[in-house]
Amino acid sequence: MTVVPGLRERKKQRTRDALIRVALELFTTQGFERTTVDEIADSVDVSQRTFFRYFATKEDVAFAVQQMVEERFVRALGERPPEEGPFDAMRNAVLSAWDTIGEAIAEVVPVELYLRTFQLIESTPALLAVHLRRSTEMEETIARLIAEREGLDVDEDPRPRIAVAAFSGVMRVTGQLWGRSEDPTLESMRELTGKYLDHLGPALAQRWRA
Template sequence: MTLPGLRERKKQRTRDALIRVALELFTTQGYEGTTVDEIADAVEVSQRTFFRYFASKEEVAFAVQQMVEERFMRALTERPPEEGPFDAMRNAVLSAWDTIGEAIAEVVPVELYVRSFQVIESTPALLAVHLRRSTEMEESIARVIAEREGLDVDADPRPRIAVAAFSGVMRVTGQLWGRGEDPTLEAIRALTERYLDHLGPALAPDWRA
Protein backbone atom coordinates (compact mmCIF):
# COMPACT_ATOMS: atom_id res chain seq x y z
CA MET A 1 0.00 0.00 0.00
CA THR A 2 2.94 2.36 0.55
CA LEU A 3 4.46 1.92 -2.90
CA PRO A 4 1.90 4.01 -4.83
CA GLY A 5 2.41 6.81 -2.28
CA LEU A 6 6.17 6.66 -2.74
CA ARG A 7 5.78 6.57 -6.50
CA GLU A 8 3.47 9.57 -6.48
CA ARG A 9 5.84 11.54 -4.25
CA LYS A 10 8.74 10.75 -6.56
CA LYS A 11 6.71 11.91 -9.57
CA GLN A 12 5.80 15.11 -7.73
CA ARG A 13 9.44 15.75 -6.86
CA THR A 14 10.44 15.27 -10.50
CA ARG A 15 7.70 17.61 -11.69
CA ASP A 16 8.65 20.25 -9.13
CA ALA A 17 12.32 19.94 -10.09
CA LEU A 18 11.48 20.46 -13.77
CA ILE A 19 9.48 23.59 -12.93
CA ARG A 20 12.19 24.98 -10.65
CA VAL A 21 15.03 24.37 -13.12
CA ALA A 22 12.99 25.67 -16.06
CA LEU A 23 12.18 28.93 -14.27
CA GLU A 24 15.79 29.33 -13.17
CA LEU A 25 16.98 28.90 -16.75
CA PHE A 26 14.28 31.18 -18.15
CA THR A 27 15.23 33.93 -15.71
CA THR A 28 18.99 33.63 -16.22
CA GLN A 29 19.35 32.94 -19.95
CA GLY A 30 15.93 33.85 -21.33
CA TYR A 31 12.90 31.83 -22.35
CA GLU A 32 13.80 31.74 -26.05
CA GLY A 33 17.39 30.79 -25.23
CA THR A 34 16.38 27.76 -23.16
CA THR A 35 15.64 24.36 -24.67
CA VAL A 36 13.66 21.43 -23.33
CA ASP A 37 16.83 19.35 -23.55
CA GLU A 38 18.65 21.78 -21.26
CA ILE A 39 15.86 21.60 -18.70
CA ALA A 40 15.75 17.81 -18.81
CA ASP A 41 19.54 17.49 -18.64
CA ALA A 42 19.71 19.76 -15.58
CA VAL A 43 17.22 17.51 -13.77
CA GLU A 44 19.01 14.41 -15.11
CA VAL A 45 15.95 13.03 -16.87
CA SER A 46 15.24 12.32 -20.52
CA GLN A 47 13.35 14.58 -22.90
CA ARG A 48 10.66 11.89 -22.98
CA THR A 49 10.30 12.19 -19.21
CA PHE A 50 9.89 15.97 -19.52
CA PHE A 51 7.01 15.47 -21.94
CA ARG A 52 5.33 13.07 -19.55
CA TYR A 53 4.82 16.03 -17.23
CA PHE A 54 4.48 18.98 -19.61
CA ALA A 55 3.20 19.24 -23.16
CA SER A 56 5.60 22.06 -23.99
CA LYS A 57 8.14 24.55 -22.71
CA GLU A 58 5.30 27.07 -22.61
CA GLU A 59 3.29 24.89 -20.23
CA VAL A 60 6.12 24.61 -17.71
CA ALA A 61 6.58 28.40 -17.84
CA PHE A 62 3.02 28.86 -16.58
CA ALA A 63 2.88 25.90 -14.18
CA VAL A 64 3.08 27.96 -10.98
CA GLN A 65 0.71 30.59 -12.35
CA GLN A 66 -1.75 27.80 -13.16
CA MET A 67 -1.56 26.66 -9.54
CA VAL A 68 -2.27 30.21 -8.31
CA GLU A 69 -5.27 30.52 -10.64
CA GLU A 70 -6.69 27.17 -9.57
CA ARG A 71 -6.39 28.21 -5.91
CA PHE A 72 -8.32 31.41 -6.68
CA MET A 73 -11.07 29.56 -8.56
CA ARG A 74 -11.54 27.14 -5.67
CA ALA A 75 -11.72 30.05 -3.22
CA LEU A 76 -14.29 31.82 -5.42
CA THR A 77 -16.59 28.81 -5.67
CA GLU A 78 -16.45 28.47 -1.87
CA ARG A 79 -17.48 32.07 -1.09
CA PRO A 80 -20.79 32.45 0.79
CA PRO A 81 -23.74 32.87 -1.60
CA GLU A 82 -24.88 36.08 0.11
CA GLU A 83 -21.73 37.92 -0.98
CA GLY A 84 -22.13 40.17 -4.00
CA PRO A 85 -19.96 39.64 -7.11
CA PHE A 86 -17.22 42.15 -6.26
CA ASP A 87 -17.05 41.10 -2.61
CA ALA A 88 -16.85 37.43 -3.62
CA MET A 89 -14.00 38.06 -6.07
CA ARG A 90 -12.17 40.37 -3.66
CA ASN A 91 -12.42 38.00 -0.73
CA ALA A 92 -11.50 35.02 -2.89
CA VAL A 93 -8.30 36.59 -4.18
CA LEU A 94 -7.24 37.80 -0.74
CA SER A 95 -8.02 34.39 0.73
CA ALA A 96 -5.97 32.74 -2.02
CA TRP A 97 -2.99 35.02 -1.34
CA ASP A 98 -3.25 34.15 2.37
CA THR A 99 -2.62 30.46 1.62
CA ILE A 100 -0.76 30.32 -1.68
CA GLY A 101 2.67 31.34 -0.38
CA GLU A 102 3.36 28.02 1.25
CA ALA A 103 2.11 26.14 -1.80
CA ILE A 104 4.38 28.15 -4.12
CA ALA A 105 7.37 27.74 -1.81
CA GLU A 106 6.96 23.97 -1.91
CA VAL A 107 7.68 24.13 -5.65
CA VAL A 108 9.92 27.16 -6.17
CA PRO A 109 11.35 30.00 -4.07
CA VAL A 110 8.92 32.92 -4.05
CA GLU A 111 11.57 35.28 -5.42
CA LEU A 112 12.01 32.93 -8.40
CA TYR A 113 8.26 33.05 -9.00
CA VAL A 114 8.48 36.86 -9.02
CA ARG A 115 11.38 36.82 -11.49
CA SER A 116 9.54 34.36 -13.73
CA PHE A 117 6.56 36.72 -13.73
CA GLN A 118 8.90 39.44 -15.00
CA VAL A 119 10.13 37.10 -17.75
CA ILE A 120 6.54 36.52 -18.88
CA GLU A 121 5.89 40.26 -18.99
CA SER A 122 9.05 40.93 -21.02
CA THR A 123 8.92 38.01 -23.49
CA PRO A 124 6.56 38.66 -26.43
CA ALA A 125 5.76 34.98 -27.01
CA LEU A 126 4.94 34.41 -23.33
CA LEU A 127 3.07 37.70 -22.98
CA ALA A 128 0.79 36.68 -25.85
CA VAL A 129 0.07 33.38 -24.12
CA HIS A 130 -0.46 35.19 -20.82
CA LEU A 131 -3.05 37.48 -22.40
CA ARG A 132 -4.84 34.51 -24.00
CA ARG A 133 -4.87 32.64 -20.70
CA SER A 134 -6.14 35.75 -18.91
CA THR A 135 -9.03 36.02 -21.36
CA GLU A 136 -9.92 32.36 -20.79
CA MET A 137 -9.69 32.86 -17.04
CA GLU A 138 -11.98 35.89 -17.19
CA GLU A 139 -14.59 33.85 -19.03
CA SER A 140 -14.41 31.10 -16.41
CA ILE A 141 -14.80 33.62 -13.59
CA ALA A 142 -17.72 35.32 -15.36
CA ARG A 143 -19.52 31.99 -15.63
CA VAL A 144 -19.00 31.30 -11.93
CA ILE A 145 -20.33 34.76 -11.04
CA ALA A 146 -23.32 34.33 -13.36
CA GLU A 147 -24.15 30.99 -11.78
CA ARG A 148 -23.88 32.48 -8.28
CA GLU A 149 -26.29 35.23 -9.25
CA GLY A 150 -28.67 32.98 -11.17
CA LEU A 151 -27.97 34.75 -14.46
CA ASP A 152 -27.44 33.66 -18.06
CA VAL A 153 -23.92 34.88 -18.83
CA ASP A 154 -24.76 35.20 -22.53
CA ALA A 155 -27.94 37.20 -21.94
CA ASP A 156 -26.86 39.47 -19.10
CA PRO A 157 -23.65 41.50 -19.67
CA ARG A 158 -23.03 42.28 -16.00
CA PRO A 159 -20.95 39.21 -15.05
CA ARG A 160 -18.44 39.77 -17.87
CA ILE A 161 -18.32 43.54 -17.21
CA ALA A 162 -17.72 43.01 -13.49
CA VAL A 163 -15.01 40.44 -14.15
CA ALA A 164 -13.35 42.68 -16.74
CA ALA A 165 -13.11 45.47 -14.14
CA PHE A 166 -11.82 43.08 -11.48
CA SER A 167 -9.28 41.51 -13.86
CA GLY A 168 -8.04 44.93 -14.89
CA VAL A 169 -7.20 45.70 -11.26
CA MET A 170 -5.44 42.34 -10.92
CA ARG A 171 -3.41 43.01 -14.05
CA VAL A 172 -2.31 46.43 -12.79
CA THR A 173 -1.33 45.14 -9.35
CA GLY A 174 0.60 42.25 -10.87
CA GLN A 175 2.58 44.60 -13.09
CA LEU A 176 3.29 47.03 -10.24
CA TRP A 177 4.38 44.19 -7.98
CA GLY A 178 6.68 42.75 -10.64
CA ARG A 179 8.33 46.16 -11.10
CA GLY A 180 8.45 47.01 -7.41
CA GLU A 181 11.20 46.62 -4.84
CA ASP A 182 9.31 44.30 -2.48
CA PRO A 183 9.02 40.83 -4.05
CA THR A 184 7.12 39.23 -1.17
CA LEU A 185 3.65 37.74 -1.41
CA GLU A 186 2.67 39.95 1.52
CA ALA A 187 3.44 42.92 -0.73
CA ILE A 188 1.21 41.79 -3.59
CA ARG A 189 -1.58 40.92 -1.16
CA ALA A 190 -1.43 44.40 0.36
CA LEU A 191 -1.23 46.04 -3.06
CA THR A 192 -4.15 43.95 -4.34
CA GLU A 193 -6.29 44.82 -1.32
CA ARG A 194 -5.51 48.52 -1.66
CA TYR A 195 -6.36 48.65 -5.36
CA LEU A 196 -9.49 46.52 -5.03
CA ASP A 197 -10.69 48.91 -2.32
CA HIS A 198 -10.51 51.67 -4.93
CA LEU A 199 -12.50 49.75 -7.53
CA GLY A 200 -15.89 51.03 -6.37
CA PRO A 201 -14.82 54.68 -6.11
CA ALA A 202 -13.11 54.44 -9.52
CA LEU A 203 -16.40 53.33 -11.07
CA ALA A 204 -18.32 56.22 -9.50
CA PRO A 205 -19.73 58.66 -12.10
CA ASP A 206 -18.19 61.75 -10.53
CA TRP A 207 -14.68 61.60 -9.05
CA ARG A 208 -14.79 65.21 -7.89
CA ALA A 209 -17.83 64.83 -5.68
Protein backbone atom coordinates in the same frame (compact mmCIF):
# COMPACT_ATOMS: atom_id res chain seq x y z
CA MET B 1 9.35 -5.33 -5.99
CA THR B 2 5.94 -3.81 -6.54
CA VAL B 3 5.77 -0.06 -6.00
CA VAL B 4 2.55 0.99 -4.31
CA PRO B 5 0.58 3.71 -6.14
CA GLY B 6 1.21 6.26 -3.40
CA LEU B 7 4.97 6.03 -3.79
CA ARG B 8 4.72 6.12 -7.57
CA GLU B 9 2.60 9.25 -7.48
CA ARG B 10 4.98 10.96 -5.06
CA LYS B 11 7.92 10.16 -7.33
CA LYS B 12 6.06 11.61 -10.31
CA GLN B 13 5.28 14.74 -8.31
CA ARG B 14 8.93 15.13 -7.31
CA THR B 15 10.01 14.81 -10.94
CA ARG B 16 7.44 17.38 -12.05
CA ASP B 17 8.45 19.81 -9.31
CA ALA B 18 12.14 19.36 -10.19
CA LEU B 19 11.42 20.15 -13.85
CA ILE B 20 9.55 23.31 -12.83
CA ARG B 21 12.33 24.49 -10.49
CA VAL B 22 15.09 23.92 -13.04
CA ALA B 23 13.10 25.44 -15.90
CA LEU B 24 12.23 28.60 -14.00
CA GLU B 25 15.82 29.00 -12.80
CA LEU B 26 17.12 28.68 -16.35
CA PHE B 27 14.42 30.97 -17.76
CA THR B 28 15.16 33.73 -15.25
CA THR B 29 18.94 33.52 -15.47
CA GLN B 30 19.61 33.00 -19.18
CA GLY B 31 16.25 33.88 -20.78
CA PHE B 32 13.20 31.96 -21.92
CA GLU B 33 14.08 31.88 -25.61
CA ARG B 34 17.66 30.70 -25.01
CA THR B 35 16.59 27.79 -22.80
CA THR B 36 15.79 24.50 -24.53
CA VAL B 37 13.68 21.57 -23.42
CA ASP B 38 16.73 19.31 -23.73
CA GLU B 39 18.63 21.57 -21.36
CA ILE B 40 15.84 21.43 -18.79
CA ALA B 41 15.52 17.65 -19.06
CA ASP B 42 19.29 17.08 -18.87
CA SER B 43 19.51 19.21 -15.72
CA VAL B 44 17.00 16.92 -14.01
CA ASP B 45 18.60 13.82 -15.54
CA VAL B 46 15.50 12.75 -17.42
CA SER B 47 14.75 12.33 -21.11
CA GLN B 48 13.00 14.82 -23.37
CA ARG B 49 10.21 12.28 -23.62
CA THR B 50 9.79 12.41 -19.84
CA PHE B 51 9.57 16.21 -19.95
CA PHE B 52 6.74 16.03 -22.49
CA ARG B 53 4.97 13.52 -20.29
CA TYR B 54 4.46 16.34 -17.80
CA PHE B 55 4.33 19.44 -20.00
CA ALA B 56 3.09 19.83 -23.57
CA THR B 57 5.28 22.86 -24.28
CA LYS B 58 8.04 24.98 -22.79
CA GLU B 59 5.42 27.66 -22.16
CA ASP B 60 3.40 25.22 -20.02
CA VAL B 61 6.25 24.73 -17.56
CA ALA B 62 6.80 28.50 -17.42
CA PHE B 63 3.21 28.96 -16.24
CA ALA B 64 2.97 25.86 -14.01
CA VAL B 65 3.16 27.74 -10.71
CA GLN B 66 0.97 30.56 -11.99
CA GLN B 67 -1.66 27.98 -12.90
CA MET B 68 -1.54 26.64 -9.35
CA VAL B 69 -2.10 30.17 -8.03
CA GLU B 70 -5.05 30.68 -10.37
CA GLU B 71 -6.61 27.35 -9.43
CA ARG B 72 -6.36 28.27 -5.76
CA PHE B 73 -8.18 31.54 -6.45
CA VAL B 74 -10.96 29.76 -8.35
CA ARG B 75 -11.42 27.31 -5.46
CA ALA B 76 -11.47 30.19 -2.97
CA LEU B 77 -14.08 32.01 -5.07
CA GLY B 78 -16.25 28.90 -5.20
CA GLU B 79 -16.16 28.74 -1.39
CA ARG B 80 -17.18 32.35 -0.74
CA PRO B 81 -20.50 32.81 1.15
CA PRO B 82 -23.48 33.20 -1.22
CA GLU B 83 -24.56 36.44 0.46
CA GLU B 84 -21.42 38.23 -0.78
CA GLY B 85 -21.86 40.29 -3.93
CA PRO B 86 -19.72 39.55 -7.01
CA PHE B 87 -17.02 42.16 -6.35
CA ASP B 88 -16.77 41.34 -2.64
CA ALA B 89 -16.55 37.61 -3.43
CA MET B 90 -13.75 38.12 -5.96
CA ARG B 91 -11.87 40.56 -3.71
CA ASN B 92 -12.09 38.33 -0.64
CA ALA B 93 -11.19 35.24 -2.65
CA VAL B 94 -8.04 36.74 -4.14
CA LEU B 95 -6.87 38.18 -0.81
CA SER B 96 -7.52 34.92 1.05
CA ALA B 97 -5.65 33.05 -1.67
CA TRP B 98 -2.66 35.37 -1.26
CA ASP B 99 -2.76 34.74 2.50
CA THR B 100 -1.89 31.06 2.03
CA ILE B 101 -0.29 30.85 -1.40
CA GLY B 102 3.23 31.40 -0.12
CA GLU B 103 3.41 27.99 1.53
CA ALA B 104 1.91 26.27 -1.52
CA ILE B 105 4.41 27.94 -3.86
CA ALA B 106 7.32 27.11 -1.57
CA GLU B 107 6.46 23.42 -1.79
CA VAL B 108 7.30 23.58 -5.51
CA VAL B 109 9.80 26.42 -5.95
CA PRO B 110 11.35 29.12 -3.76
CA VAL B 111 8.97 32.06 -3.51
CA GLU B 112 11.75 34.36 -4.70
CA LEU B 113 12.04 32.31 -7.90
CA TYR B 114 8.29 32.55 -8.49
CA LEU B 115 8.46 36.31 -8.10
CA ARG B 116 11.33 36.52 -10.60
CA THR B 117 9.32 34.38 -13.02
CA PHE B 118 6.35 36.73 -12.69
CA GLN B 119 8.59 39.61 -13.73
CA LEU B 120 10.07 37.54 -16.56
CA ILE B 121 6.62 36.90 -18.02
CA GLU B 122 5.88 40.63 -18.13
CA SER B 123 9.15 41.35 -19.96
CA THR B 124 9.19 38.46 -22.46
CA PRO B 125 6.96 39.02 -25.54
CA ALA B 126 6.39 35.30 -26.20
CA LEU B 127 5.37 34.67 -22.59
CA LEU B 128 3.31 37.85 -22.36
CA ALA B 129 1.26 36.73 -25.36
CA VAL B 130 0.58 33.39 -23.68
CA HIS B 131 -0.23 35.21 -20.44
CA LEU B 132 -2.84 37.38 -22.15
CA ARG B 133 -4.45 34.35 -23.79
CA ARG B 134 -4.56 32.47 -20.49
CA SER B 135 -5.99 35.55 -18.76
CA THR B 136 -8.84 35.68 -21.29
CA GLU B 137 -9.62 32.02 -20.67
CA MET B 138 -9.50 32.55 -16.90
CA GLU B 139 -11.86 35.54 -17.16
CA GLU B 140 -14.42 33.34 -18.90
CA THR B 141 -14.09 30.68 -16.20
CA ILE B 142 -14.59 33.26 -13.45
CA ALA B 143 -17.50 34.94 -15.27
CA ARG B 144 -19.32 31.61 -15.51
CA LEU B 145 -18.66 30.93 -11.83
CA ILE B 146 -19.99 34.37 -10.85
CA ALA B 147 -23.05 33.86 -13.05
CA GLU B 148 -23.71 30.51 -11.37
CA ARG B 149 -23.39 32.12 -7.92
CA GLU B 150 -25.90 34.81 -8.90
CA GLY B 151 -28.29 32.47 -10.71
CA LEU B 152 -27.74 34.16 -14.07
CA ASP B 153 -27.24 32.97 -17.64
CA VAL B 154 -23.82 34.31 -18.58
CA ASP B 155 -24.76 34.34 -22.26
CA GLU B 156 -27.92 36.38 -21.65
CA ASP B 157 -26.85 38.74 -18.85
CA PRO B 158 -23.70 40.80 -19.56
CA ARG B 159 -23.01 41.71 -15.92
CA PRO B 160 -20.83 38.73 -14.94
CA ARG B 161 -18.42 39.27 -17.82
CA ILE B 162 -18.36 43.04 -17.26
CA ALA B 163 -17.67 42.61 -13.54
CA VAL B 164 -14.90 40.09 -14.18
CA ALA B 165 -13.36 42.28 -16.89
CA ALA B 166 -13.16 45.18 -14.42
CA PHE B 167 -11.73 42.93 -11.70
CA SER B 168 -9.17 41.42 -14.09
CA GLY B 169 -8.14 44.88 -15.27
CA VAL B 170 -7.29 45.83 -11.71
CA MET B 171 -5.32 42.61 -11.27
CA ARG B 172 -3.30 43.32 -14.42
CA VAL B 173 -2.52 46.86 -13.27
CA THR B 174 -1.39 45.74 -9.82
CA GLY B 175 0.72 42.96 -11.32
CA GLN B 176 2.50 45.41 -13.60
CA LEU B 177 3.05 47.93 -10.81
CA TRP B 178 4.31 45.24 -8.46
CA GLY B 179 6.69 43.92 -11.11
CA ARG B 180 8.30 47.37 -11.32
CA SER B 181 8.33 48.02 -7.57
CA GLU B 182 11.33 47.91 -5.26
CA ASP B 183 9.54 45.52 -2.91
CA PRO B 184 8.87 42.34 -4.92
CA THR B 185 7.36 40.25 -2.13
CA LEU B 186 4.08 38.40 -1.78
CA GLU B 187 3.18 40.68 1.11
CA SER B 188 3.57 43.81 -1.00
CA MET B 189 1.61 42.18 -3.84
CA ARG B 190 -1.26 41.40 -1.48
CA GLU B 191 -1.24 44.92 -0.03
CA LEU B 192 -1.19 46.54 -3.47
CA THR B 193 -3.97 44.25 -4.71
CA GLY B 194 -6.19 45.08 -1.74
CA LYS B 195 -5.57 48.81 -2.11
CA TYR B 196 -6.50 48.88 -5.79
CA LEU B 197 -9.50 46.59 -5.43
CA ASP B 198 -10.83 48.92 -2.73
CA HIS B 199 -10.86 51.68 -5.36
CA LEU B 200 -12.73 49.60 -7.94
CA GLY B 201 -16.22 50.62 -6.84
CA PRO B 202 -15.48 54.36 -6.57
CA ALA B 203 -13.64 54.29 -9.93
CA LEU B 204 -16.80 52.95 -11.60
CA ALA B 205 -18.99 55.67 -10.13
CA GLN B 206 -20.71 57.93 -12.66
CA ARG B 207 -19.01 61.07 -11.37
CA TRP B 208 -15.57 61.42 -9.74
CA ARG B 209 -15.74 65.13 -8.96
CA ALA B 210 -17.66 66.25 -5.91
